[in-house]
Amino acid sequence: MQFRYYSQGALGDLEEAISLHQQALELFSVTYPDRPCSLSALAKCMKSRYDSQGALGDLEEAISLHQQALELYPLANSMQSRYDSQGALEHLEEAISLHQQALKLFPISHPNRPLSLFGLASCMKSRYHSQGALGDLDEAISLFQHVLDLYSPCDAMWTSIAMDLASCFEYRSHIELDVVSSHLPPTIFPTAYHLISSAIQDNLHSIPPRLVQTSTGILLSHEDMRTLFYQQPQYQALVTSLEEGGDWHSSLDHMQASIADYFKYAILSHRWGSNEPLLQDILGHGSIYDMSFTDGLAKLIMFCCTASHHGYSWAWSDTCCIDKTNSVELQEAIGSMFSWYQQSALTIVYLADISASSSLQALSSSVWFRRGWTLQELLAPQTMLFYAQDWSPCMNSTAQNHKKDDHFLDALKQATGIPCQYISNFHPSMDNARSKLQWATTRQTTRPEDIAYSLFGMFNLHLPVIYGEGKEKSLIRLLHEVLSHTCDISILHWAGKQSSFHSCFPANISPYQ
Secondary structure (H helix, E strand, O other): OHHHHHHHOOHHHHHHHHHHHHHHHHHOOOOOOOHHHHHHHHHHHHHHHHHHHOOHHHHHHHHHHHHHHOOHHHHHHHHHHHHHHHOOHHHHHHHHHHHHHHHHHOOOOOOOHHHHHHHHHHHHHHHHHHHOOHHHHHHHHHHHHHHHHHOOOOOHHHHHHHHHHHHHHHHOOOOOOOOOOOOOOOOOOHHHHHHHHHHHHHHHHOOOOEEEEOOOOEEEEHHHHHHHHHOOHHHHHHHHHHHOOOOHHHHHHHHHHHHHHHOOEEEEEOOOOOOOOOHHHHOOOOOHHHOOOOHHHHHHHHHHHHHHHOOOOEEEOOOOOOOOOOHHHHHHHHHHHHHHHHHOOEEEEEOOOOOOOOOHHHHHHOHHHHEOOHHHHHHOOOOEEEEOOOOOEHHHOOOOOHHHOHHHHHHHHHHHOOOHHHHHOOOOOOOOHHHHHHHOOOOEOOOOOHHHHOOOHHHOOOOOOOOOOOHHHHHHHHHHHHHHHOOOOHHHOOOOOEOOOOOOOEOOOHHHO
């Protein structure tokens, strides 16, 4: 009932949830192990009713219940609400003390730590307003900056934190501000720099660690890309927009959209051929456009030119953008591959064995549809374009997204056996597990373990990559993990050779066909 109230907002559901929690507490003895959970749940319900109706009695009861449950963060939050309602400084001091105690107990990875940091920052800001101590304002600024780094600009909290931080800086605007970075002009306002820097970091966090700049053909790291952005005219325009103030919500939305647009990238999906350029061949060797010509380099150049033609400044290929000699980086890349394709602005599929004049039905003859890794590369992206061997659009299509073209979608369905709704709008999850395994049965990989590893992202799993374990063990680890996260036992329905390691699972993926 409590969850239904949160989703639908019906007060009757909240009242029923309160009544049920109260009845449960009457049945639980003081030593009952689940009593603290019920105390906490009832406290949250009472706080929700206070937020809805404003009755101080509900707030007082929520505080009492949190105290009984020994929950520091919710108790601090309720004490803060009591200060906001009554204005008694001792309540604010108690909220500050509780937030500080909670932060001592919460490790860096604790889910409530960002909320306690934000709560303490808000309390310090409130105490500054009440008493005027600049030390409280400085601490509030430091805490808001810290907590801002823990949230993504996409999170609902981010804008609120940014607004609080900006208002704190405005209170300090009469004090001469230090230059925050030696490579930035002294005219840059620290608030603007911090907001932009945080948004850049969030965007870089979600994209591959190296990308080729399509205009220059040079492979760059995250730090190179960040430095390059600071040199762009749009960076100074963003600083000016944030400094001018005005409508902060519009300025922040514009900043986030502008930075996200700058770091959009295209990604290549292809079948490896001969003489593919590796990281060691590209990194530190200047522009790919000036290098000695090979078949593999020609493909990379045409990919970057095609990405540039579609308006993207950055391009990623699995040939030269991963250090495959570094086992840690390779493991991270395999674990992130699905999300990289999913986050790409455009996935360019190069079919080296299909001519431009081939019919849509001939697509299925391409070896691309029989490789293991290309399954997730088909499903993950939102926008895809298929190119023939001469780098003209397949079937001379003029569509801007082949996943939105009904004729092309039907051809992809015929080539893969995957229903159109999954091709055009796939979400990684444990759902429909057996079908996902079935889609992979007709595909091959060079390394035997990859037939399982290539499916990790489709199930939204992050498992260790252990080359050398063999295809049976890698498949068993995948199937066991899927079963541990879902009640779907359809993956136990198969007929064929059983695994020598576990009789419930097949020795390979083909029995799911």
